[in-house]
Amino acid sequence: MSLAIVYSRASSGITAPLVTVEVHLSNGMAGLNMVGLPEAAVKESKDRVRSALMNANFEFPARRITINLAPADLPKEGGRFDLPIALGILAASRQIPQQALADYEFIGELALSGELRPIRGVLPVALGAYQSGRRLIVPYLNAQEATLAKQATVLSARHLLDVCAHLKGEQTLSACLPDALNKENGSSLSADLADVKGQQHAKRALEIAAAGRHSLLFIGPPGTGKTMLASRLPGILPEISDEEALQVAAVASVSSDGFNPRHWKRIPFRSPHHSSSSVALVGGGRPPRPGEISLAHHGILFLDELPEFSRHVLECLREPLESGCITISRAAYQAVFPAQFQFIAAMNPCPCGYAGDSTEHCQCTKEQIRRYMGRVSGPLLDRIDMQVEVAKLPAAVLAGSENYASDNSLAVRARVSGARALQFKRQGKCNATLTVPELDYHSALQEEAKHLLHQVMTKFMLSARVYHRIIKVARTAADLEGSVSITVQHISEALRYRCLDRMKIII
Numbered sequence: 207m208s209l210a211i212v213y214s215r216a217s218s219g220i221t222a223p224l225v226t227v228e229v230h231l232s233n234g235m236a237g238l239n240m241v242g243l244p245e246a247a248v249k250e251s252k253d254r255v256r257s258a259l260m261n262a263n264f265e266f267p268a269r270r271i272t273i274n275l276a277p278a279d280l281p282k283e284g285g286r287f288d289l290p291i292a293l294g295i296l297a298a299s300r301q302i303p304q305q306a307l308a309d310y311e312f313i314g315e316l317a318l319s320g321e322l323r324p325i326r327g328v329l330p331v332a333l334g335a336y337q338s339g340r341r342l343i344v345p346y347l348n349a350q351e352a353t354l355a356k357q358a359t360v361l362s363a364r365h366l367l368d369v370c371a372h373l374k375g376e377q378t379l380s381a382c383l384p385d386a387l388n389k390e391n392g393s394s395l396s397a398d399l400a401d402v403k404g405q406q407h408a409k410r411a412l413e414i415a416a417a418g419r420h421s422l423l424f425i426g427p428p429g430t431g432k433t434m435l436a437s438r439l440p441g442i443l444p445e446i447s448d449e450e451a452l453q454v455a456a457v458a459s460v461s462s463d464g465f466n467p468r469h470w471k472r473i474p475f476r477s478p479h480h481s482s483s484s485v486a487l488v489g490g491g492r493p494p495r496p497g498e499i500s501l502a503h504h505g506i507l508f509l510d511e512l513p514e515f516s517r518h519v520l521e522c523l524r525e526p527l528e529s530g531c532i533t534i535s536r537a538a539y540q541a542v543f544p545a546q547f548q549f550i551a552a553m554n555p556c557p558c559g560y561a562g563d564s565t566e567h568c569q570c571t572k573e574q575i576r577r578y579m580g581r582v583s584g585p586l587l588d589r590i591d592m593q594v595e596v597a598k599l600p601a602a603v604l605a606g607s608e609n610y611a612s613d614n615s616l617a618v619r620a621r622v623s624g625a626r627a628l629q630f631k632r633q634g635k636c637n638a639t640l641t642v643p644e645l646d647y648h649s650a651l652q653e654e655a656k657h658l659l660h661q662v663m664t665k666f667m668l669s670a671r672v673y674h675r676i677i678k679v680a681r682t683a684a685d686l687e688g689s690v691s692i693t694v695q696h697i698s699e700a701l702r703y704r705c706l707d708r709m710k711i712i713i
């Protein structure tokens with residue numbers, strides 16, 4: 207029969223849906239016709255496949271060739287189908303045995319010489335192949351990434367001829383084993399928290415944010431260490447699990463930069479510039495690629511100089527902050543990317559930077575300050591658990607060599623990990639992601655704590671949303687102490703991390 211079926215995979219979000227490549231040879235005018243919604247790149251693949259087959263000394267059938275990439279409604283892009291198409295033509299024209307194909311999935315772009323070129327997003331392909339119980343053959347340069355899907359059986363080849371020899375039983379492609387590189391952990395590489403002098407209030411806030419995965423905003427004059435503090439957050443977070451690391455790698459794998467295996471298990475820390483577009487931030491394009499918020503999945507998204515970001519860009523963050531994912535719809539495409547990131551931001555209190563500073567004089571008018579704050583106020587600010595003031599340091603502290611052992615990143619990480627373990631044991635998730643009923647169930651306030659919170663809520667006219675955020679942060683402060691109940695101290699500490707709410711009354 208002159209019909210061959212070869213399995214391969216497309217790319218959608220961070221998944222790789224199965225594609226069946228059907229090749230049929232029939233009598234009629236010689237030519238090659240491709241159906242099944244192929245993009246321009248797939249059409250180009252016709253020419254590459256023809257040259258690759260001829261250069262590898264195969265015969266290009268002088269018949270009418272029909273290639274169907276099914277399902278038809280799945281958008282397909284890139285040269286990834288070159289290899290399965292070439293094998294389909296060879297099997298349909300009996301140059302390689304057909305029965306050998308059924309146990310495998312194939313992916314890879316062909317050079318005109320028949321050499322195999324790597325593709326983007328091979329990790330999701332390997333995960334998909336494993337789930338369907340088939341072995342996967344990939345280009346040599348994709349092998350290391352594909353083996354991150356540990357249980358998958360991955361074989362790699364440098365040339366079309368090697369794949370054919372394997373299928374004919376003339377030679378065996380060896381299975382790729384996970385490389386030693388995969389075990390390297392990058393999270394210990396970040397700078398130490400002990401480098402930041404003074405700023406005990408801000409360091410403590412960072413520790414709480416790390417422990418409960420709370421969103422946090424640093425506010426203060428220029429040069430007080432806000433950027434320094436934020437960049438030390440990855441170093442105090444607990445290690446991510448293998449499952450989480452796999453998702454992080456899968457997002458990077460389908461992004462335009464690709465995944466660097468040396469970054470395996472490194473906690474993502476993304477700090478896009480304030481001139482970034484909304485597409486760069488939340489993802490998009492044709493085909494859709496993940497944006498910064500997805501590259502920060504299971505890690506941190508840090509927006510420095512928050513008010514400098516365009517309003518539209520900040521608006522785009524609201525949905526993913528709530529749902530933990532982003533759906534991108536573009537004509538034929540719809541892709542969902544995960545985006546469970548911890549949100550950290552930094553800003554000055556006013557355009558000149560010195561409002562509220564004890565030594566420098568602020569030159570801004572009240573109206574200017576109000577407008578500046580207005581850029582970040584409202585719905586986004588409402589979603590930030592902690593607003594933390596980072597005041598200017600006395601010169602003596604900055605010049606001094608005081609350094610508390612309890613401040614170094616390793617010590618803080620141990621405390622953070624302890625508090626995280628408590629949260630997972632109690633409720634299976636971090637405090638920041640508790641729903642209101644869960645929060646009510648797990649966070650009983652002592653009478654005195656309740657009384658204080660109600661007093662402050664009335665005085666500052668705070669919303670119900672803020673009320674729950676304060677309790678969440680207090681819950682984490684209690685967990686860091688190993689305390690079951692939330693005391694008045696925990697509530698009053700959480701209230702100290704609401705500096706903008708206090709400022710609103712002043713301006």
Ligand SMILES: Nc1ncnc2c1ncn2[C@@H]1O[C@H](COP(=O)(O)OP(=O)(O)OP(=O)(O)O)[C@@H](O)[C@H]1O
Binds near residue numbers: 402404429435599
């Ligand atoms: N607390 C501190 N301990 C040690 N060095 C500090 C501290 N604060 C500031 N510095 C020094 O000042 C430099 C600037 O700090 P950083 O960039 O973190 O300030 P910032 O608060 O982000 O300022 P801006 O508002 O201008 O962005 C740092 O590179 C560091 O050398």
Ligand SMILES: [Mg+2]
Binds near residue numbers: 433510
């Ligand atoms: Mg800064």
Ligand SMILES: [Zn+2]
Binds near residue numbers: 556557558561
């Ligand atoms: Zn000012």
